[in-house]
Amino acid sequence: MGENKNLFIALGLSLLVMIGYDQLILQPQMKEAQRLEALKQEQQAQNAAANPDQSAPGSMAPSDDLAPASQNTAVETSAPAFVDAGSVRIETPELVGSLSLAGARFDDLSLRNHKVTTAPDSANIQLLKPARAEDAYFVRFGWSADVRGNDYVPGENTVWSADGDVLTPTNPVTLSWKNAEGLVFMMKVSVDDQFLFTVDQSVINTSGDVVSIAPYALINRRGLPRTEGMFILHEGPIGAFNDTLEERTYEDLEDDGNFETATTGGWMGITDKFWMTTLIPDQNTPLYKAALTRKTNQFGVYHGANYVQNWQQIGAGETHETTNHFYAGAKIVSAIDKYETALDIPLFDRTIDWGWFYFLTRPIFKGLHYLFELTGNFGVAILLLTVVVKLILFPLANKSYVSMSHMKKAQPKMKALQERYKDDKQKLQQEMMALYKKEKINPLAGCLPMLLQIPVFFALYKVLYVTIEMRHQPFVLWIKDLSAPDPLTPVNLFGLIPWDPPSFIAIGILPIMMGISMWATQKLSPQSASMDPTQQKVMAMLPIIFTVIMAGFSAGLVLYWTWNSVLSIAQQWYIMRREEARSGE
Structure with a gap:
């Protein structure tokens, strides 16, 4: 022949198998999962309406008490009312959005150069969305501390001060907040002309006591995102831990539970077909815990990625600093390759699903x-x-x-x-x-x-x-x-x-x-x-x-x-x- x-x-046989598997197995599974998720959220909404102590999602920001918990860590467990404390505008050649001063939360980010459709009047792709939205999607950096009360470290609704109104590639912005005991928390946020944010976290101890602090970062995404549903493409939580790539679909996390490990460096985040948000800790810093997660509260289900760095003892009068990054934007090959080389990030190019024939x-x-x-x-x-x-x-x-x-x-x-x-x-x-x-x-x-x-x-x-x-x-x-x-x-x-x-x-x-x-x-x-x-x-x-x-x-x-x-x-x-x-x- x-x-x-x-x-x-x-x-022909290969394509028939691919399409048959997609149409007969994957698509029904995805539709059933979406149906069950919709029923679950509807039931949760009914329960919230019946309970006067719980507000509806539209009038209250869901608590991101899904912050990574670690040993002796105080985490928020309530769902505080939404606080509008203003924001810092984000303006770059690729991105436009804002950083909320309530919680120092990156929760509004759109891509200037990528439209929803090819229509001339099409809207920009919106990547990050406010925590109070039905499809909330946000990034937050913070600190864990030993048990001293929920107001000892800044939380999801802590109101920060900023030394500027606009964050641009040539104009970084520094946020600051001081607790009642004399600890000063600061975050200097920088952004380049593409998709990389740099977050310099520092704690100045003027309390007179030795304190124990563990910096962390998290990505939270509410609900079950719409995916392509193709087995040849991974969409969902993903990360590289100890030089090993880990991919978890949304269904994997529901069926098998959260993925957690200790590692040094690496990265973790959530990937869509063309977009992603990815936390990139300092590559030489040990992480007490890194995780890909699925958690629920009264407002629904959240998927995410987070890490907690090792505990640091900060003496009286001392300052502790740490520098980390996160990527939020389009999965452009040249940008990803550039950051992989510059920051020495292992397997970062695998954020794009090149498949089994990677070598080709x-x-x-x-x-x-x-x-x-x-x-x-x-x-x-x-x-x-x-x-x-x-x-x-x-x-x-x-x-x-x-x-x-x-x-x-x-x-x-x-x-x-x-x-x-x-x-x-x-x-x-x-x-x-x-x-x-x-x-x-x-x-x-x-x-x-x-x-x-x-x-x-x-x-x-x-x-x-x-x-x-x-x-x-x-x-x-x-x-x-x-x-x-x-x-x-x-x-x-x-x-x-x-x-x-x-x-x-x-x-x-x-x-x-x-x-x-x-x-x-x-x-x-x-x-x-x-x-x-x-x-x-x-x-x-x-x-x-x-x-x-x-x-x-x-x-x-x-x-x-x-x-x-x-x-x-x-x-x-x-x-x-x-x-x-x-x-x-």
């Missing part, structure tokens, strides 16, 4: 991005990358097509043997093998190119699916987003009929072109002598099946496959014509 037939069958996915992304920088168009970059891949695999493909040419030439002899030994399968096999040897036919010639192309295909699929660099990137004409399915379909007469057809019948132009190229490839390839009529019918249906399947995939991936098929047809036609000329035909 030829290279392309083997490739089509292998990819990263180089393919780098090559694709380099071609994009040359051309300014990711669609053109995909076309050029496909040519590069074809050139690399040309020696193997050449052998495969030469063998296919010999097989085509030997078709009459194969059919004659089939007729002669149609009642003796063993003898037919023996004669076929002898014919293959005589005509220099290798029936397995297409296997190696196929095996090499499958990892390349899935690695490219990963690149197109998980990297934000492909998001909302146009190609030409109607292709405005290569990371989304082709929107132009003949089902609604290419948009002339004001109707959005269901996704399973909205087959775009690119998938149709891909199906036609597959059909042309089959027509050019010789039929295997061992293929029975049923197999031939299955092969004939593959272009239609793949057209339907690929209609829901990103336009960039379909573009790659279509162009790859066109190049394969041209390559195959040229080599087979060359072999026929050599044989005197």
Whole structure:
């Protein structure tokens, strides 16, 4: 069987397994989990309404008493009323938002350069949201102390003072608060021109006593976020602890409980497909505890990540300082790589889910991005990358097509043997093998190119699916987003009929072109002598099946496959014509 037939069958089975698993198992599980979570939150809301001592979520900020608890730590257990103490404005080339002075909480942050949709008037992506919101998502730094009362260290509603109104890359802001015993807590907050915040925490002990302090940081996210629901992409709590990557889905934390460990350095956070918030403690500082968590209170469920540094003894008149970071923004490869190198963060590039074929996915992304920088168009970059891949695999493909040419030439002899030994399968096999040897036919010639192309295909699929660099990137004409399915379909007469057809019948132009190229490839390839009529019918249906399947995939991936098929047809036609000329035909 030829290279392309083997490739089509292998990819077809793989895609059918992927889609079947997603549609029959993952999607029902996700919908059921969301339904149960909605029922749970509804019941909690009813209980809160029935209890006059508990306010509704909309009128009260949920307590972030989910702060990391440690030995002899006093943590808040109540749900205090929301305090509006003002805020510090955050203004950078990439970010806009605010830092609440009540609790020194990062709870309002949007991405300037990333929109919800490709529409000109689309809103910016909002990453962090206030603690009182239904889908609250915030970051907070603080201190744990030995048991002295809840007002000994600043809490979630402590009102801080700030020495500035606006935080910019050139203008850091310092927050300060002093307790009744004479401890001064300070946080100097800096931000760069991308997504990295630096938090310098310091405690000045003017109390006259020795105090025990443990700095911490936390990320809290309320509710069950909407995810892509694809098993090839991790979304949820994630971290690197002791040089080991740990990934926990929201369902994992519900089923298996929280993940906790002691570590030195590392990182932990919550990742979405294109966005993330990540705590990055000092890489040389031991952590008493680092955790990925799921916890609940009367306002619902919270997912998060946190760490507590080791306890520090601060003598009278002494000052303790610690510097930590957190990343909040888009998962841009160059930014993540830059911070990984600058701060020596282990496995930080794995915040992007490169998949099993990491060794291929990263180089393919780098090559694709380099071609994009040359051309300014990711669609053109995909076309050029496909040519590069074809050139690399040309020696193997050449052998495969030469063998296919010999097989085509030997078709009459194969059919004659089939007729002669149609009642003796063993003898037919023996004669076929002898014919293959005589005509220099290798029936397995297409296997190696196929095996090499499958990892390349899935690695490219990963690149197109998980990297934000492909998001909302146009190609030409109607292709405005290569990371989304082709929107132009003949089902609604290419948009002339004001109707959005269901996704399973909205087959775009690119998938149709891909199906036609597959059909042309089959027509050019010789039929295997061992293929029975049923197999031939299955092969004939593959272009239609793949057209339907690929209609829901990103336009960039379909573009790659279509162009790859066109190049394969041209390559195959040229080599087979060359072999026929050599044989005197």
